[in-house]
Structures are given as structure tokens and as C-alpha cells.
Amino acid sequence: MSRRQLIVLAVVLALACALPFLVSNYRTFQFTLVLVYAIALLGLNILTGYNGQISLGHGAFYAIGAYCTAILMDKFGVPYWATLPVAGAVCLVAGFLFGLPALRLEGLYLALATFALGVSLPQLLKNHHVEKWTGGVQGIVISKPDAPFGLPLSPDQWLYFFSLAVAILMFALARNLLRGRIGRAMVAIRDHHIAAETMGVDTAMVKSLSFGVSAMYTGVAGALGAIAVQFVAPDSFNIFLSIVFLVGIVVGGLASITGAIYGALFIQFVPNIADELSKAAPWAIFGVFLILFVYLMPAGVAGALRMALARWQAKRQND
Amino acid sequence: MEAFLHQVLAGLATGGIYASLALALVMIYQATHLVNFAQGEMAMFSTYIAWSLIDAGLPYWAAFALTVVIAFVLGVVIERVVIRPVENAPVLAVVVVFIALLVILNSVTGWIYTYTIKTFPSPFPEQPLFGIKYMSSHEMGAIGVTLAVLLLLYAFFRFTPLGLAMRAAAQNPESSRLVGIRVGWMLALGWGLAAAVGSVAGMMVAPIVYLDPNMMGGILLYAFAAALVGGVDNPGGAVFGGFLVGVLENVLGAFVIGNELKLAVALVLIIGVLVVRPSGFFGKVYVTRV
Amino acid sequence: MALLEVTQLHAAYGQTRVLHGISFAMEAGSITTLLGANGAGKTTTLRALCAMVKTQGDIRFAGERIDGRATEDIVRLGIAHVPDGRGTFVNLTTEENLRLGAYTRRDGEAVEADLERVYGYFPRLKERRAQQAGTLSGGEQQMLAVSRGLMLRPKLMLLDEPSFGLAPLVVRELFAILRAVNERERVSLLVVEQNAALALELADHAYLIETGRVVLSGTADEIKRNDAVRSSYLGY
Ligand SMILES: Nc1ncnc2c1ncn2[C@@H]1O[C@H](COP(=O)(O)OP(=O)(O)OP(=O)(O)O)[C@@H](O)[C@H]1O
Ligand SMILES: [Mg+2]
Numbered sequence: 041m042s043r044r045q046l047i048v049l050a051v052v053l054a055l056a057c058a059l060p061f062l063v064s065n066y067r068t069f070q071f072t073l074v075l076v077y078a079i080a081l082l083g084l085n086i087l088t089g090y091n092g093q094i095s096l097g098h099g100a101f102y103a104i105g106a107y108c109t110a111i112l113m114d115k116f117g118v119p120y121w122a123t124l125p126v127a128g129a130v131c132l133v134a135g136f137l138f139g140l141p142a143l144r145l146e147g148l149y150l151a152l153a154t155f156a157l158g159v160s161l162p163q164l165l166k167n168h169h170v171e172k173w174t175g176g177v178q179g180i181v182i183s184k185p186d187a188p189f190g191l192p193l194s195p196d197q198w199l200y201f202f203s204l205a206v207a208i209l210m211f212a213l214a215r216n217l218l219r220g221r222i223g224r225a226m227v228a229i230r231d232h233h234i235a236a237e238t239m240g241v242d243t244a245m246v247k248s249l250s251f252g253v254s255a256m257y258t259g260v261a262g263a264l265g266a267i268a269v270q271f272v273a274p275d276s277f278n279i280f281l282s283i284v285f286l287v288g289i290v291v292g293g294l295a296s297i298t299g300a301i302y303g304a305l306f307i308q309f310v311p312n313i314a315d316e317l318s319k320a321a322p323w324a325i326f327g328v329f330l331i332l333f334v335y336l337m338p339a340g341v342a343g344a345l346r347m348a349l350a351r352w353q354a355k356r357q358n359d
Numbered sequence: 360m361e362a363f364l365h366q367v368l369a370g371l372a373t374g375g376i377y378a379s380l381a382l383a384l385v386m387i388y389q390a391t392h393l394v395n396f397a398q399g400e401m402a403m404f405s406t407y408i409a410w411s412l413i414d415a416g417l418p419y420w421a422a423f424a425l426t427v428v429i430a431f432v433l434g435v436v437i438e439r440v441v442i443r444p445v446e447n448a449p450v451l452a453v454v455v456v457f458i459a460l461l462v463i464l465n466s467v468t469g470w471i472y473t474y475t476i477k478t479f480p481s482p483f484p485e486q487p488l489f490g491i492k493y494m495s496s497h498e499m500g501a502i503g504v505t506l507a508v509l510l511l512l513y514a515f516f517r518f519t520p521l522g523l524a525m526r527a528a529a530q531n532p533e534s535s536r537l538v539g540i541r542v543g544w545m546l547a548l549g550w551g552l553a554a555a556v557g558s559v560a561g562m563m564v565a566p567i568v569y570l571d572p573n574m575m576g577g578i579l580l581y582a583f584a585a586a587l588v589g590g591v592d593n594p595g596g597a598v599f600g601g602f603l604v605g606v607l608e609n610v611l612g613a614f615v616i617g618n619e620l621k622l623a624v625a626l627v628l629i630i631g632v633l634v635v636r637p638s639g640f641f642g643k644v645y646v647t648r649v
Numbered sequence: 650m651a652l653l654e655v656t657q658l659h660a661a662y663g664q665t666r667v668l669h670g671i672s673f674a675m676e677a678g679s680i681t682t683l684l685g686a687n688g689a690g691k692t693t694t695l696r697a698l699c700a701m702v703k704t705q706g707d708i709r710f711a712g713e714r715i716d717g718r719a720t721e722d723i724v725r726l727g728i729a730h731v732p733d734g735r736g737t738f739v740n741l742t743t744e745e746n747l748r749l750g751a752y753t754r755r756d757g758e759a760v761e762a763d764l765e766r767v768y769g770y771f772p773r774l775k776e777r778r779a780q781q782a783g784t785l786s787g788g789e790q791q792m793l794a795v796s797r798g799l800m801l802r803p804k805l806m807l808l809d810e811p812s813f814g815l816a817p818l819v820v821r822e823l824f825a826i827l828r829a830v831n832e833r834e835r836v837s838l839l840v841v842e843q844n845a846a847l848a849l850e851l852a853d854h855a856y857l858i859e860t861g862r863v864v865l866s867g868t869a870d871e872i873k874r875n876d877a878v879r880s881s882y883l884g885y
Contacts (some may be wrong), residue, residue, distance in 0.1 A: 072500035094451055096396075096458065141634040149633050152394055153581060155627040159580050160622035167620055279576065283458055290455055320470035327463035334452045334459075335444060520752065527738050527749050532735035537699065538797070539724035539753035 047330040056204060065196040065301055069268065070308060075203040077304035079210050081288040082297065083257025089295035090218060091250040092230030093142065094151040097158035099281035101131050101255040103165065105262030110180040110272040111173050122187045124206065127263035128256045135255020139248035147287075148216050158282040165274035179273025182266065203264055210257060216251070226250050227295070228243075246355070258285075280323070287326045290333050295339025302341040365493050366609045372498035372568070373581075374605020375505030379560035380582035381589065381597040382509065384552035390529040390549045390589050391446075393453055397460035398557055399579030401437070403572060404464045405558035406565050407428040407472055410479060419482045423562060427555045434554025438547040469570040480566035501563040508559050509598055512552070516594075525549060577622055581608060584628040604628065651709075651843070652677040652837055653698075653805060658706035660690075660697045667693045669861040675854065677711075677804075679836040682832055682848040682869070684878070685858035691841040692733045694858070697805045698839075699723050699730045710805070725753050729803035733810060733841075735794040739783025743774055746782045746793055750800030760800070767796040770826050787814040793825065799830065805837045806830075812844055820844075824851050849873050 084098045108127035111120040112139045118126075125252025142150050166177055174180070187198035215221055225246045228236040237243050266272050284307050310329075311322035337344055382396060387395045395401075404424055412422035441460060445453050516522035528535045528545035535542050561575070568574050585604045589596025604625070612621040620624035651674040660668040667690050669847050675681040683691045697704045708716040711734045715723055724730075729750070738746050747767065751760045770776035771792045777785060782793060791814055811827070812820045828851060830836050840849035849855060855872040857865035865875065872878055 088451065092451070094454055096454070142632065144634055148392075148394055148454065151396075151450070151454045151631050152587075153630050155396060156580055156583060156626045159576050160626040162617060163622045164626075168617075280462075282461060286458060287457065290625070296449075318470050320466040320468075323462050323466035324470065327459045327461075327466065328453055330459035330462070331441065334448070334455050339450065520748070523741075523745055523749065524752055527741065527745075531736065531738050532742050533701070534732070534738060536701075536720040536750075537724065537730050537732060537736060538749045538801070539721050541721050636651075 044116055054210075057201075058060070059090050060193075060197040060200045068194075068196045068200050070312075072200045072203045072268050073265065074301075074304045074308045075200070075207045075309055075320045076261050076268060077285075077288060078262065078284055078300045079207055080258045080261035081292060081300040081303045082210065082214055083254045083259075083261065084216065084285045085289045085292075085295065085297075085300055086218070086257065087250050087254035088227075089289055089293075089299075090223065090230065091226040092147075092253075093247065095154045095254075095280075095282075096286065097154035097161070097282050098254075098258050098285050099277050099279070100154075100161050101135060101258040101279035101283075102262035102265065103161060104134055104255075104280060105131050105259030106266035106272045106277070107165070107174060107180075107262075108259070109266045113182045113267075114180045115173065119201070120182075123267075124263050126261055129261075131259025132252045132256040134259075136248050136252030138255070139251025140283060142251060143247055146258050154282075155279070156227050158279040162278050163275040165277065171207065174274075177274060179271060179276075182270050182272075184270050185267070199268055203268070206260065206264060207278035210260065211297065211300075214257070218297065222246065222249070238241055252331060284326070287330055289340075290330055291340055293342025293344075294338075296340065296342035299340050299342035302345075306341075361386055361493075363610070365608055366469055366613045368494045369605070370609030371499060371602055372494065372604035372605070373499050373564070373569075373609065374602035375502045376560045376564045376601075377578065377581045377585045377605050378558050378598040378601025379505055379508060379563075380578065381585035381601045382512070383557040383560070384582060384586045385589075385591060385594050385597040386549050386553045386556075388586070389524075389594075390546050393457075393462075394583070394591075396454070396457040396579075397574030398466035398553065399582070400461045400468075401430070401434065401554050402557035402561035403575040404444060405433065405554065406479065406561035406570060406574075407468055409558070409562050410477060410570055413480060419480060423482070426558050426562065430558035431551040431555040435547045435552040437554075438550035438584070442550070443543070463573050472572070474572060477570040479562070479570045481566040485491070497566055504559065506565055508556060512556065512594075521548075534649075580622060580625040580629070581605070584625045584632070587629055588630040652679075654707075654709040655694075655698070655708040655823060656709075658694070658708065660702050661670050662702060663695075664804055667702075667861050668697065668704075671704040671861065671863055673856045673863060675837060675839060678697060678831070678835050678837055679854060680828075680840065680852045681854045682842060682852040683693050683854070683858055684842070684848065684872075686846050686881075688860075689858045690861040692809055695730065695733075695809050695839070695841060695860075696758065698807060698819055699728065701789045704816075724801065727801065727804035728766050728807065729798035729801040729805070729810060730807045731794045731809060733813075735790045737785070737790045737793060739781070741782055741795060742779050743785065744778040746797055747800050748857070751802075754802065755868050760863060762806065763800055763802065767799050769826060770799075771796055783802075788819055789814065791815055792823070795827075799836075802834075803836055805839065808838060808840045810841055812842060819857035820847065821864045828852065832846060845878070 053143055059071060080102055084095060087093050105127040108130050109120070109123040112119060112123045112126060129192060142153065145153055157204055163175055168176065184195045186194040186195055191198065191200070225236065225241045228241060229243050233243070243277065288303030288307045289299065291306045292301070293299030314321040314325050333340060360536070364366050371406060383398050384395060387393060408429055409426040413419060414423055417425070437460065439457040441456060445456050449568045481497040482502070486496065501597065516526060524540045525545045525548060528540050528542045565574065581604050582601070585600035586597045588603060589598070598610030606620055608624050611624055612618045616623065654674045656672050658668055658671045659666065669693060673718055677795070683690050683694060693702060696702045697736055700710060700718060700723055704716055706716065707714065710728065712728055715726065738749065748762060751763065754760055763821065773789060774796060782790065785793060791811065795808070795811055811823060815823060824847065827838060831838055840852060849869045851870060852869045855867065855869050857878065858862050859870065865872065
């Protein structure tokens with residue numbers, strides 16, 4: 041990282057740490073969700089943005105992560121923080137396994153298969169065979185953890201810092217992964233599938249791995265999200281959740297790490313503003329933004345910022 | 360046995376509806392090699408228009424006909440305005456636009472009509488037709504309407520110059536231009552026809568599942584399954600697939616896996632066919648010499 | 650007045666410029682041929698006439714400018730293009746292919762008569778009228794492509810290597826038919842051919858194209874006698 045980038049990062053982190061002391065508990069809770077979404081979007085972006093595999097059913101992995109945490113906390117009394125690695129591991133395996141048959145599916149067909157998964161997911165979760173664990177239609181209620189070690193923080197503030205720590209860890213790992221050999225292989229497969237194969241990239245392995253890692257990210261986000269909203273139920277994981285994630289990466293910026301944060305801010309706060317118009321308004325706005333971004337700003341907010349910055353620098357050098 | 364027969368026949372009725380929607384999907388697929396994720400919401404939106412027309416006092420069949428026309432125009436307009444700019448864009452962009460359409464139609468409907476469930480009338484009488492007790496008259500009527508639509512479409516594509524031109528444009532755009540076919544308009548017409556067929560499916564299914572903005576979610580999945588089973592570029596296969604999926608869904612739902620897992624049938628079929636045999640089980644193999 | 654008049658025609662595929670200012674003209678009722686080595690730009694010239702490639706320059710058909718019009722509208726002026734590679738609608742039947750050739754015509758009865766007429770020229774297509782066109786042999790597909798062009802009742806026909814893939818005897822037959830069409834129906838022909846000897850026998854005028862420029866033009870007889878042409882294209 042350049043020095044300027046480091047300074048920006050430090051300022052952003054300082055702001056992020058100060059935030060819970062500046063706003064209400066409810067706002068703090070909302071920013072926790074922003075962090076949760078950012079992790080989920082990063083996951084989807086790894087798969088769709090970097091590797092070019094379209095998923096319209098990532099809500100499924102979010103749901104698996106959420107249910108892992110809820111069941112472990114509710115039925116086994118596992119502490120909340122210990123559920124995250126389990127949720128991540130379960131989703132890593134689930135994603136990897138789903139990625140194997142998905143290897144045979146090109147672009148559109150993968151979108152179709154994952155769309156089908158997203159649509160049928162609530163029904164699968166309601167299935168009475170697993171009701172004993174999942175709580176069926178009712179879902180599972182879990183309690184919000186208190187701050188440990190007698191820290192003078194409200195539960196919302198504590199969960200925010202906890203999520204922030206997880207998010208920082210996940211973003212750092214993703215950055216390393218994507219800038220490394222595997223990340224380059226992922227992009228190569230997206231852009232030049234055949235060339236990548238002839239260059240000796242194990243495309244099958246890299247694609248399944250992308251699926252697994254992507255699912256792991258989204259699953260960890262689901263686990264954190266369950267703890268934050270203290271509740272999981274089948275109908276909160278319908279196809280529109282998967283679509284929200286798609287909106288997030290398109291608006292934030294495909295194949296961009298910071299884009300996940302812009303996307304998360306967008307999907308968390310725009311509906312809140314639009315909600316006052318009508319219950320349907322947020323979705324109408326999401327739809328319109330999707331189209332506008334595809335037509336006018338295909339690189340998303342992240343891309344636009346990058347361009348603006350580049351222009352500003354070029355201008356400064358000229359002056 | 361009687362219960363089984365009843366489920367099979369009921370399956371044929373819903374199967375016909377899946378078949379229509381599957382056919383709409385296949386028509387667009389053949390022309391553009393794209394799967395329209397918004398096909399279900401377009402049908403749903405048209406059905407609300409029908410509801411409004413009936414609510415305003417129009418007789419059922421007048422509202423029906425007018426709805427088909429409006430749906431057709433809507434399909435053409437959507438193709439020209441929304442789809443055309445991304446015609447040659449990467450798959451992801453196109454998928455995103457389809458999803459955007461889905462979301463917009465869904466939310467606009469919710470905005471205008473609210474999310475409360477509405478009943479939708481059936482044009483067929485209460486008493487069973489011809490004294491047949493295994494099927495409600497609406498189920499029989501729906502099958503009849505579906506078959507009529509399918510027959511009309513077949514005749515259109517098979518016997519009219521415009522139908523021929525549409526097939527030509529879908530297969531070979533370059534040669535089509537060279538004989539004077541306006542390929543862009545053929546695509547738009549295809550979208551219009553698909554939307555019109557979808558609107559019929561919507562109006563036939565609405566009395567069964569009731570009217571609500573999310574009514575088509577599951578039905579679209581069955582239609583996807585039907586189209587894939589039949590071979591996504593084979594209209595006849597899609598129709599057959601529709602009936603097959605309808606019967607499977609009903610019979611399995613009633614006797615094997617329970618109604619609450621019915622969508623899993625669609626999911627398994629979709630993923631199964633895609634992975635095992637992407638060309639479907641009735642996909643035509645065209646012989647071509649180079 | 651010339652039927653077709655091309656002045657300073659440029660064409661490019663993306664960044665690759667292929668035609669560098671080609672000019673030629675042909676009279677109504679004539680047969681003109683474009684000769685040239687592989688990659689000279691003959692196909693591109695024909696494509697340019699039908700707006701199938703980006704062009705600059707002036708193209709006039711019967712005195713009217715047609716550059717800048719859409720392919721579909723140019724067809725409606727009576728220009729039939731029998732493309733390189735035949736352009737068969739492989740999934741349609743032979744007869745459907747032929748009917749598509751007459752897609753822009755509104756004189757239904759005459760179309761039926763023309764169908765019989767091309768079946769008269771190529772009886773083999775009649776035998777295979779209900780066969781999926783993709784399963785026709787290469788030569789049959791070539792006949793189909795020419796017939797599809799004829800179904801337009803064109804004023805001008807652009808033929809890109811009509812002899813490609815045909816047995817010598819069939820080529821003779823095809824060229825006899827083309828001559829008959831030209832003489833009886835006054836259809837003007839612009840023919841691109843690898844087989845220069847054959848083309849010069851058929852044509853009244855010829856243009857020699859090299860790397861996107863016209864380097865020689867004249868009557869077919871003059872061109873035939875030209876030494877350079879003889880050694881490079883006629884091989885004697
Ligand atoms: N689609 C294309 N994109 C890029 N370049 C092209 C394209 N089509 C043709 N070219 C190039 O344009 C030049 C002229 O091609 P053209 O097909 O017009 O040649 P031709 O005279 O018809 O040759 P042939 O006798 O082999 O058919 C060639 O160098 C060719 O490589
Ligand atoms: Mg050529």
C-alpha cells in the first residue's frame with residue numbers, strides 16, 4: 041500500500057471506531073448490519089465479480105451460516121463467537137460441493153440453477169423433517185451477547201466492535217487471496233477461460249475453490265447477521281435476499297474489495313430512506329438502480345471513485 | 360386409485376399453465392439465447408391488469424382479450440427500451456437487467472395494488488363440466504385454453520410468413536437481414552408474443568393460487584424445469600415438459616414428499632437436468648454440414 | 650445511367666481497414682466480375698454494398714444513394730446478395746429457405762410461380778423441398794443460395810463465389826442458368842469468382858482488385874488478354 045492509502049485506511053478505521061460513541065444504539069445496530077452485508081457482498085464478489093460465476097442464490101449460504109449459529113447457540117449452548125468458524129467451515133464445504141456440479145454450467149445456466157436454489161430455499165428450511173433443529177416456520181430466537189470483561193459498552197456497541205474486528209480480518213484475508221496467485225487465476229478464468237486452461241491453471245479446482253471461499257464469506261456474514269438480529273426464520277431468506285446481494289455488488293462495484301463496503305451502505309440505508317414512500321418503494325429503487333448502473337456505471341461506485349481520483353490526480357499534475 | 364387419478368388430472372391442469380410459461384421462455388431463448396428471469400413477473404403484472412379491467416366492469420372474455428393485447432404491447436416495449444441496449448452485453452449485465460425487471464414489476468405491482476391477496480374469477484362454471492367429477496371445471500377449462508393457445512402459436516409459426524420470418528431471425532440473423540427481415544423487430548415481436556402467452560398462463564393460474572405480487576415465483580421455477588426437461592430450444596419439448604412437471608409435482612406432492620416440499624421437485628429437476636443433460640431430454644439435434 | 654456506381658469506397662472491420670477507395674460502375678443488364686487474390690477485399694466489397702460492414706464513400710443504385718441505408722432496406726430496392734458461405738437457414742426446410750428469399754415481396758401468386766421456376770432450374774431442390782436445409786449437400790446448398798436470391802426477383806444480384814464446392818459439370822450448368830437469368834429476366838449480375846477463366850467467360854466487364862484497390866478494369870476480353878492477369882489468375 042502507498043502512504044496515502046495507509047493514511048486513508050487509518051482515518052477510516054479511526055472513524056469506524058468512534059462511530060458507536062457518536063450515534064444512537066439503533067444506528068449502531070444498523071452499522072453492524074452494514075459490516076455484515078459488506079462481508080456477504082465480498083463473498084459474492086469473489087465468486088461473481090472476480091471469478092465470473094453468476095450466483096442468484098447466495099442467500100442460501102447466508103441462511104446456512106445463520107442457521108448454524110442459531111442452532112449451535114440455541115440447542116448446544118455454544119458461545120456466539122465460537123459459532124463463526126463453524127458456520128464458515130460448513131459453508132466452505134457446502135459451497136465447494138455446490139461448486140462441483142456448477143463446474144458444468146456456463147454463465148446463464150449457473151444463474152438459473154442458483155436462482156432456483158434461492159427461490160426454493162424458504163420451503164426447504166420449513167421442511168418438517170428438520171423442524172426439530174430449525175424451529176420450522178417459527179424459526180429460532182437467540183439472545184444478544186453482552187460485552188465481555190466488564191467493558192463499559194452496550195450490547196449493540198459491543199457487537200459492532202466484534203463485527204468490525206471480524207470484518208477487518210475477512211477483508212485482509214480477501215485482499216491477500218485476491219492479490220495473490222489464486223486471485224490472478226480466478227480473474228484469468230473469468231476473462232480468458234481457454235487461455236487460462238492452456239496456461240496450466242487448474243480451472244476446475246480454482247472455480248470450486250472460489251465457490252467454497254465465496255460461500256464461506258457469505259456464511260460468516262449470515263452467522264454474524266443472526267447474532268445481530270437475534271432471530272432466524274425461513275421467510276427472511278427468500279429470493280429477495282439473494283437479489284439484495286446482487287444489487288450490492290453491482291452498485292458497489294464488481295471485482296472490487298472496497299466496493300463491498302459501498303454496496304453494503306447502499307443496501308442498508310437506501311431502503312430506510314425509501315421506506316417512507318411505500319413498502320414497495322425500496323425495491324422499485326433497487327430495480328431502477330440496477331438498470332442505471334448496468335447502463336451508465338458498470339464499474340459501480342468503486343469504479344466511479346477510482347476514475348474521479350485518477351482524473352483529479354492527472355489534473356493536479358498538469359497544474 | 361381415484362385419488363391418484365385426481366392428482367394426475369389436476370397436475371395436467373397446472374401442467375398446462377407451466378407449459379405456456381415454459382413456451383414463453385423458450386421463445387425468448389430461441390431468439391436471443393437468454394433466459395428471461397422476469398417472465399413470471401410479466402405474467403403476474405398482466406394478470407393484475409386483467410383484474411383491474413374486470414373490476415372496472417368489463418365482461419371476463421373482453422378483459423381477457425384486452426389483457427393479452429396489453430401484455431403483447433408491454434413485451435414489445437420492454438424489449439425495445441430495456442433489453443435492446445444490453446443485447447450484446449456480457450451475460451452478467453443481461454442477467455442483472457432481467458433481475459431488475461423482476462424486482463421493478465414486483466414492487467410496482469405491490470405499490471399500485473398492495474400486497475394483500477385478491478381473488479381472481481374463473482370464466483368457467485361452478486359445476487363440473489360434462490359431469491366429470493375428477494376435475495373442476497376451471498381445471499378443464501384451463502387445459503382447453505392452454506391447448507388452444509399452443510395450437511394457435513403452432514399454426515402461427517408453422518404457416519404464416521411472419522412466423523417463418525421470426526424463426527429465421529432467431530436462427531440466422533445475418534442471412535435474415537439479407538432477405539429483408541427486420542431482425543430487431545422480430546425479437547421485439549417474440550417478446551410480445553411471449554408476454555401474451557405468459558399473460559394467459561397468469562390468468563389461468565390466478566383463480567387457483569390467488570392474486571398476489573409473489574404468485575409467480577414458484578410457477579416460474581416449474582416453468583424453468585419444464586423448459587429444461589424438454590430442451591430449452593425446443594417448443595414442443597417445453598410443452599410436454601410442462602405437463603410432465605405438473606403431474607410430477609402434484610403426484611409427488613400428494614403421495615411422496617408432501618406439499619410443503621413441492622418446490623424441491625423443481626429445484627432437483629432444474630439442477631439435475633442442467634448437470635446431467637443440459638440439452639434436455641427432447642432437445643433436437645440439428646444435423647449441419649459445414 | 651449506370652445501375653450501380655461506386656465511388657471511393659472505404660471499408661473497415663473495427664480497426665482493420667480493408668478497402669482503400671474502390672471505384673467501379675456497372676450498366677443495367679450487364680454482368681460484371683470482381684477478380685482478385687485471397688484477401689483482396691472482394692467479399693468485403695459485396696458486403697459493403699449491402700451495409701454489412703462499416704463504410705465510407707458513395708454508393709449509388711439506379712442513381713439513388715444507398716450507402717448509410719440498412720441492409721433490410723437495400724434488399725427492398727431489389728438487390729439480392731448470395732453470400733460467401735451460402736447463408737443457409739440450416740434448421741428450416743428447403744422450401745422455407747426459398748420462401749424467405751421472397752419475404753419482402755407482396756405479389757403472392759407470382760411468388761408461387763417463381764418457386765416453380767427455380768425448381769425448374771434446379772430439379773434437385775424440388776426433390777428435397779421438405780428436407781431440412783442443413784442436411785443438403787454442399788453443392789445443393791449452393792444451388793439453394795442462388796435460388797433464394799432469385800426468389801427476390803432482383804434487379805441486381807451479388808454472387809460471392811457461386812461455383813464454390815460445385816463439381817465442374819454442375820458449375821457449367823449453374824453458369825448457364827445465370828446467363829439465362831441475365832438474358833431473359835434482365836437481372837444484372839455482380840460476380841466474385843476464384844475461377845477467373847470461368848468468370849471472364851460469363852462477364853462483359855471485369856475489375857481486378859488488389860489489397861483493397863482497383864488496379865485494372867476493362868471489358869472481359871481486354872482483361873483476358875492482359876499479360877499480368879494471364880500469368881497470375883488464368884495460369885497460362
Ligand atoms: N470480420 C473480419 N474481421 C477482420 N478482418 C476481416 C474480416 N473479414 C475479412 N477481414 C479481412 O479483410 C481482408 C479482405 O477480406 P475479404 O473476405 O474481403 O477477401 P476476399 O477478397 O473475399 O478473399 P477470398 O478470395 O479469400 O474470399 C482480409 O485480409 C481479411 O482478413
Ligand atoms: Mg471472399
